[in-house]
Amino acid sequence: MTVTAPAGFRAAGVAAGLKSTGAKDVALVVNDGPRFDSASVFTANRCKANPVLWSQEVVKDGTVRAVFLNSGGANCYTGPEGFQTTHAVAEEVAAKLGIGAIDVVVCSTGLIGLTNDRDQVLAGAAAAFDALDADGGDDAAHAIMTTDSVSKQVVVEGAGWRIGGMAKGAGMLAPQLATMLVVLTTDAVVPAGDLDTALRAATRVSFDRLDSDGCMSTNDTVTVLASGASGITPTPEDFTAALTQACTDLAMQLLEDAEGADHEIAITVLHAATEDEAVEVGRSVARSNLFKAAVFGNDPNWGRVLASIGTTSAQFDPADLDVAMNGVWVCKQSTPHADPATVDLKPREVSVTIDLKSGSERATVWTNDLTHAYVHENSAYSS
Amino acid sequence: MTVTAPAGFRAAGVAAGLKSTGAKDVALVVNDGPRFDSASVFTANRCKANPVLWSQEVVKDGTVRAVFLNSGGANCYTGPEGFQTTHAVAEEVAAKLGIGAIDVVVCSTGLIGLTNDRDQVLAGAAAAFDALDADGGDDAAHAIMTTDSVSKQVVVEGAGWRIGGMAKGAGMLAPQLATMLVVLTTDAVVPAGDLDTALRAATRVSFDRLDSDGCMSTNDTVTVLASGASGITPTPEDFTAALTQACTDLAMQLLEDAEGADHEIAITVLHAATEDEAVEVGRSVARSNLFKAAVFGNDPNWGRVLASIGTTSAQFDPADLDVAMNGVWVCKQSTPHADPATVDLKPREVSVTIDLKSGSERATVWTNDLTHAYVHENSAYSS
Incomplete structure (x- = not known):
């Protein structure tokens, strides 16, 4: 090995x-x-x-x-x-x-x-x-x-x-x-x-x-x-x-093996104008503490995904974003679509798919959820 | 009123x-x-x-x-x-x-x-x-x-x-x-x-x-x-x-009154080249989950402050940064200075002072610590 x-x-x-x-x-x-x-x-x-x-x-x-x-x-x-x-x-x-x-x-x-x-x-x-x-x-x-x-x-x-x-x-x-x-x-x-x-x-x-x-x-x-x-x-x-x-x-x-994590989250951004913009959008979601805490609580809170996308400079129409969680399109055209209750977030592996409808590039960014254990490990690390 | x-x-x-x-x-x-x-x-x-x-x-x-x-x-x-x-x-x-x-x-x-x-x-x-x-x-x-x-x-x-x-x-x-x-x-x-x-x-x-x-x-x-x-x-x-x-x-x-917070943290950046750079540096520290979790644990972890400053584009010499927590200069010239054990982080109000030694502008950014209660409130919000 x-x-x-x-x-x-x-x-x-x-x-x-x-x-x-x-x-x-x-x-x-x-x-x-x-x-x-x-x-x-x-x-x-x-x-x-x-x-x-x-x-x-x-x-x-x-x-x-x-x-x-x-x-x-x-x-x-x-x-x-x-x-x-x-x-x-x-x-x-x-x-x-x-x-x-x-x-x-x-x-x-x-x-x-x-x-x-x-x-x-x-x-x-x-x-x-x-x-x-x-x-x-x-x-x-x-x-x-x-x-x-x-x-x-x-x-x-x-x-x-x-x-x-x-x-x-x-x-x-x-x-x-x-x-x-x-x-x-x-x-x-x-x-x-x-x-x-x-x-x-x-x-x-x-x-x-x-x-x-x-x-x-x-x-x-x-x-x-x-x-x-x-x-x-x-x-x-x-x-x-x-x-x-x-x-x-x-x-x-x-x-x-990330500290305290309960979920591995793959955020895939589709139809971006450029690969860099796909990464920017994926990273903005990966850095949303609110989104990450929601995943910890098995809550498919797609509103927090859209709120994160809105902080980027990527090309997209704010009124025409689609979001899927674990394959369920909970948001289409920036409005509620499938019932979020049908999304099962209990398994460790979570996928979020975002369709920007602005081009042909894509990227996946990986992150973890925000958990009690993360807070604990990182508040006690040096003591 | x-x-x-x-x-x-x-x-x-x-x-x-x-x-x-x-x-x-x-x-x-x-x-x-x-x-x-x-x-x-x-x-x-x-x-x-x-x-x-x-x-x-x-x-x-x-x-x-x-x-x-x-x-x-x-x-x-x-x-x-x-x-x-x-x-x-x-x-x-x-x-x-x-x-x-x-x-x-x-x-x-x-x-x-x-x-x-x-x-x-x-x-x-x-x-x-x-x-x-x-x-x-x-x-x-x-x-x-x-x-x-x-x-x-x-x-x-x-x-x-x-x-x-x-x-x-x-x-x-x-x-x-x-x-x-x-x-x-x-x-x-x-x-x-x-x-x-x-x-x-x-x-x-x-x-x-x-x-x-x-x-x-x-x-x-x-x-x-x-x-x-x-x-x-x-x-x-x-x-x-x-x-x-x-x-x-x-x-x-x-x-x-921020959700779940145990501490109010004022991050003051001194001697920045511009006010915008002072805000950029303050905000980078305010957004460090590791720093915020450390404050929750009453841990004066100034290394995480410097690691955050290093992600910005502000003017400074990475080998000549000073950091104080609650008035104690725990880091001078990017090396350990006063004993961090003398910093008492138990009170809710925490101050972090960063000296960039690169100009005459300053700014204060306010944030909270990252706590178990924050994770809990935000994982349970919509349920």
């Missing part, structure tokens, strides 16, 4: 004491080659964590040989000392592997504003190096969990090559350009430029369409590493399709 | 059966002159309710003689039949008063997508006309309540003239250009053009700075009526100041 499924990769997950629970909190993923192509996308949040500031420089030349990840602290808004910790752990990993620190991506997750003990982090890196294993992907996937209740892993099979992946994320889950921490690996031969094109295409329709709670993280990082160990060069179309499948699978795992 | 405090106004609030509880649900405010100047602002939501579509036409000539209001149904997304109900009730009120329907503003509030019985609404208008009284303001203020737990009323004294006001609103409370239903009255002599200028100035820094739950209503209407009955013409500055005081007072009453 996971990041060690493709040939040419080793990984590890160990407990370094960053989590007070004693659970695994440091992960390492190493590309043993023969190629070291990579691509990454990072959070669009302008307040970026120290590991993001570091890793943005690392990925510029398209070569990455290892990814170090820790949970138990986001190393965000921790100032120059925090940046030095990121730099030091990249140096430590590089020294152990006999490579340059500038080829080591660093990712951190956990509380913002918390300064991790540098010696503890460095000791964790050394322990992870010692534990590196061709079957270590599962340990690594567990070590990056924070409020996640399950680890998120994926394997997609190509023709003689594979893609593996792991992700973490359960809150502050409204990525733009990236989401949470995600490491993807492949043994296909994919030059860095093609890898970048494929990754941006894949994240645009997967992680970028996920908006669990409207809150954009400071640490979001998605990195893909290509070892070329299979010796096979897939077509760009085949590889992009497989990478999109892997990213979508991980995004759905994030959605299903 | 309230809209009948200034000379020249009568009002009423009666039960017409629109609310299943039997509570008052129809209000009428009548300007008896001698002048009939008016100004209004309406929701910026593009999906507007039928009474808003009607009233936008009514107010164009600056003359309004009566405002009819009902709770128990928003008359929104109810199609042509709903619009005809709005028109019919304006005609009914006009016939009773011996005026033209085009001088009658109509406001409705309650569930979206619910069609009220037209005969019930018309009978309510007739009953309200019969109940009109120079002391009827309090009844009117109660008749427009929905999930409000208390009525909202205000009186501001000028030099020989007064402003009175009433408001309703407890959810879907993120007005832009107006909020919920608000009727303001004055016996000052203020020509319609000056009234419009004063109203826009007053709402811009009061209702427009309130963002309780990020959800913009379809029915928001603020109307001010000037009877001139005092015979006194205040300076524009004096009148605008008094009107701003009345609007701010009502906005704070809305804030304090």
Whole structure:
């Protein structure tokens, strides 16, 4: 499973004491080659964590040989000392592997504003190096969990090559350009430029369409590493399709494990003038606390859907909107249609379909409901 | 108190059966002159309710003689039949008063997508006309309540003239250009053009700075009526100041009664490059569910404040932001400063101060925390 499924990769997950629970909190993923192509996308949040500031420089030349990840602290808004910790752990990993620190991506997750003990982090890196294993992907996937209740892993099979992946994320889950921490690996031969094109295409329709709670993280990082160990060069179309499948699978795992959620909600916008407008409309509904609280209460409150659509700049006629919930068209031409009582919202999976009647583009945005448990988890997180 | 405090106004609030509880649900405010100047602002939501579509036409000539209001149904997304109900009730009120329907503003509030019985609404208008009284303001203020737990009323004294006001609103409370239903009255002599200028100035820094739950209503209407009955013409500055005081007072009453809220939160942004950027930053924090849930849990989680600021396009250096909570600077230069444990968030009133260090403008945005009770009320609202 996971990041060690493709040939040419080793990984590890160990407990370094960053989590007070004693659970695994440091992960390492190493590309043993023969190629070291990579691509990454990072959070669009302008307040970026120290590991993001570091890793943005690392990925510029398209070569990455290892990814170090820790949970138990986001190393965000921790100032120059925090940046030095990121730099030091990249140096430590590089020294152990006999490579340059500038080829080591660093990712951190956990509380913002918390300064991790540098010696503890460095000791964790050394322990992870010692534990590196061709079957270590599962340990690594567990070590990056924070409020996640399950680890998120994926394997997609190509023709003689594979893609593996792991992700973490359960809150502050409204990525733009990236989401949470995600490491993807492949043994296909994919030059860095093609890898970048494929990754941006894949994240645009997967992680970028996920908006669990409207809150954009400071640490979001998605990195893909290509070892070329299979010796096979897939077509760009085949590889992009497989990478999109892997990213979508991980995004759905994030959605299903979102903090406190009772429902997974897919909001599909049809007949938009542009794809961007379809996404804008979907996201406006995904960010309506009133709509999300209604779904929690199994209430097919389509009025709140229309009220959200009305806040966007998308093209549509306010008097001619259709809305379906779980396939029942409860609103046609902006007036009541089928009886909402026939909509059963008890199952976890909910679909909302909006027809803008303004063009031929479409998009789906995924979100969760707003629950007592969400409020509870996020009011008690740091205590 | 309230809209009948200034000379020249009568009002009423009666039960017409629109609310299943039997509570008052129809209000009428009548300007008896001698002048009939008016100004209004309406929701910026593009999906507007039928009474808003009607009233936008009514107010164009600056003359309004009566405002009819009902709770128990928003008359929104109810199609042509709903619009005809709005028109019919304006005609009914006009016939009773011996005026033209085009001088009658109509406001409705309650569930979206619910069609009220037209005969019930018309009978309510007739009953309200019969109940009109120079002391009827309090009844009117109660008749427009929905999930409000208390009525909202205000009186501001000028030099020989007064402003009175009433408001309703407890959810879907993120007005832009107006909020919920608000009727303001004055016996000052203020020509319609000056009234419009004063109203826009007053709402811009009061209702427009309130963002309780990020959800913009379809029915928001603020109307001010000037009877001139005092015979006194205040300076524009004096009148605008008094009107701003009345609007701010009502906005704070809305804030304090917001659905399920445990805290009132004032987010003040200092040293912004422009006032608009200060509002943008304040609103981004006001819309962070994670920040709002943290306040509910009395957790001074300033990391979530910075993560929200980072989503805006305002001018600032991400490495040089200061944040105070209840006067304690928990973050300086984007790093931890005073111990957050010294911040006591138990009192209802919470202040957040953000220093952008990028200019000389400032603004305050008001919001509430995100609570179990908010989720509960809004998941059960229509059931």
